[in-house]
Amino acid sequence: MKTKHYLFRALVLNPFVILFYSIGCHYLISLAQYGGLRRNAPFIVGSFSVLLIWFILCLFLYFKHRKKPLLKGNAQRLKWITKTWFFIAIILLTFTTTYTGYKLYESAQPFQGRFSIYLDNFFNTKKAKFSHTNIYDSGIQGILDDIRSEVALPSELYVSNDFDLAFNKAGEIQSFSTALIGANEENEWEMYSIQYNNEEEISIKLEGPGYHEVDETTLLQPLIETVENIPLQESVAEFPDNANYSIYYQGYRSWGYNSEGIYWVNRNENVSDPDSYSDEEYAGYAVSVYVAGKEDTIPPKRFIDRSLTLSDNYIKKQEEEKISFDLGYNMKDQVESYFLTKEIGFQLPITDAAAGSRYYALEKTIDSGASWERINQEPFYPSSGVSSGIIFFDEQLGFIGLSKNGGSEGLIYRTEDGGVTFEKIEIPEVEVTVNEDLIYNPFDLPDMPYLENETLHMTVGQGIDGDYNGGVKALYVSEDLGRTWTYVEEVKP
Secondary structure, three states, X not given: OHXXXXXXXXXXXXXXXXXXXXXXXXXXXXXXXXXXXXXXXXXXXXXXXXXXXXXXXXXXXXXXXXXXXXXXXXXXXXXXXXXXXXXXXXXXXXHHHHHHHXXXXXHOOOOOOHHHHHHHHHHHEEEEEOOOOEHHHHHHHHHHHHHHOOOOOOOOOEEEEEEEEEEOOOOEEEEEEEEEEEEOOXXXXXXXXXXXXXOOEEEEEEEEEXXXXXXXXXXXXXXXXXXXXXXXXXXXOOOOOOOOEEEEEEEEEEOOOOOOOEEEEEOOOEEEOOOOOOOOOOEEEEEEEEEOOOOOOOOOEEEEEOOOOOOHHHHHHHHHHOOOOOOEEEEEOOEEEEEOOOOOEEEXXXXXXXXXXXXXXXXXXXXXXXXXXXXXXOOOOOOOEEEEEEEEOOOOOEEEEEEEHHHOEEEEEEEOOOOOOOEEOOOOOOOEEEEOOEEEOOOOEEOOOEEEOOEEEEEEEOOOOOOHHHOOEEEEEEOOOOOOOEEEEEEOO
């Protein structure tokens, strides 16, 4: 009877079963790591469906033939073969299952695979029914009311980067996106990434507690109050009827001494033009209303409620904390900066930090650091690490560096549009021979480029884990302003 049991088990777990199971697990891992449901699902469903059908068929055959005796002459031989294969199959299945489980677990870790994104969205993304869909009737407050029906937002909120909303001529909201920051009950800063794209629900991603720099220049409340006091429907009446209109808010901003497109907002929807000539800057919590994609031909309207001002304490604090910068490279309070002139400079402020890595933005000043304009929210995207340098040769051409893994390796990025966009530089590898069994590239931590004889030069070091040839560096040159680089020689540090 035992021989018959082993025969049945070996039949159930025959080599084709192991093959189909392995195929299904392979595509399951691929789905978890890289996504692609349409590409992977047919193989996963197909493989496991075949296995299910086979197991059902085996059960049917077992109960149908369980009382039939085996041929006695073959019993011992069958027992040895089936028993041996059964244990081999168990080992293969255990290994495949363990390996698959490990890869699924690995893919579930933050930023390690598509599975982690799915889990993050499943546990941390909320949906709120969007009922206040008309911007003329409900303003920005209606959006927050709908969100608060599902998520307990803090009473005081700040805009992380900007608030961008699109609506049509009738005032129906088409889309909006923003990231809001507020303090929770434990006085920890939390971020809420909010998206809506002409659907029935608003998507709210709960980012959780983290490091966020906020101050009263990015308060959300001025946006709510200003939109309430703008005669919005009248303001877009002169815009084309078939266009999409947008509301854009970034917080407290200065427009210098240019009054074009500026409107003062008073209570009860009273709007007035500012004086054409003024000794004061046009600054405030500006709400821009414009035709999307037509900013160059149809000037945006920028509404500023002058009753909404920065506090005296904030202004005093800014004056006290005003920092003077030297020409060239500076490092102050863990923020790297580079000044081309006394007035014009760029800096890499930290926007977030987690697990030893940091995220940065790129900002520019034209007033010696008294105020900064954010040029790029994520210049190193999608990488994180620790900034390892910044240099600009003019207001357009610049380079920034990022060290990773505790300074053992790094990346370098180039911009030719003043930091609006960055491109990672591909540095040709240099293979060195240590012995006949070890050939590798030790140079993986680039320094900032420098100008010599009207040619850009750059050295690439070995990082903190490098020990090749006394810590020498690789010297590269570029003849096309840093787009491509050519290896020259090894140089001493």
